Amino acid sequence: xxxxxxxxxxxxxxxxxxxxxxxxxxxxxxxxxxxxxxxxxxxxxxxxxxxxxxxxxxxxxxxxxxxxxxxxxxxxxxxxxxxxxxxxxxxxxxxxxxxxxxxxxxxxxxxxxxxxxxxxxxxxxxxxxxxxxxxxxx
Numbered sequence: 001x002x003x004x005x006x007x008x009x010x011x012x013x014x015x016x017x018x019x020x021x022x023x024x025x026x027x028x029x030x031x032x033x034x035x036x037x038x039x040x041x042x043x044x045x046x047x048x049x050x051x052x053x054x055x056x057x058x059x060x061x062x063x064x065x066x067x068x069x070x071x072x073x074x075x076x077x078x079x080x081x082x083x084x085x086x087x088x089x090x091x092x093x094x095x096x097x098x099x100x101x102x103x104x105x106x107x108x109x110x111x112x113x114x115x116x117x118x119x120x121x122x123x124x125x126x127x128x129x130x131x132x133x134x135x136x137x138x
Contacts, residue, residue, distance in 0.1 A: 023086060026079070030088045033075060037068050044068070055113035056120055062106035063124050069099035070127065073135045096135055103128050 014022060044065045052058040072095045079088050107128065110121040
């Protein structure tokens with residue numbers, strides 16, 4: 001994520017040739033990020049949720065899934081804000097919707113089954129607040 005931000009901050013001083021190289025590099029980073037997140041999400045959704053035997057674990061896995069989508073949404077925001085002409089391979093609306101949905105499922109599970117002081121529940125609430133502040137801008 002820092003590499004994207006660093007490139008964005010120095011972008012205006014690039015020659016056309018340098019800009020082409022930066023765009024190629026960003027394209028490669030974004031495609032790799034998208035692929036790695038897809039692999040992680042596949043493990044979490046197809047394997048980890050099935051292995052979760054208690055509400056703590058189910059909630060943690062749902063939070064992890066939401067966090068992966070949150071991470072992608074952060075990358076989209078950084079790119080869109082700093083390099084508006086760069087076409088990233090993410091569907092920003094879909095990523096934000098998935099993040100919100102998994103956090104919502106995690107919160108529903110946590111609210112029904114975990115104490116208010118449970119660290120898992122507190123962590124989830126902090127992530128939801130951060131999501132709405134940074135991604136949804138409200």
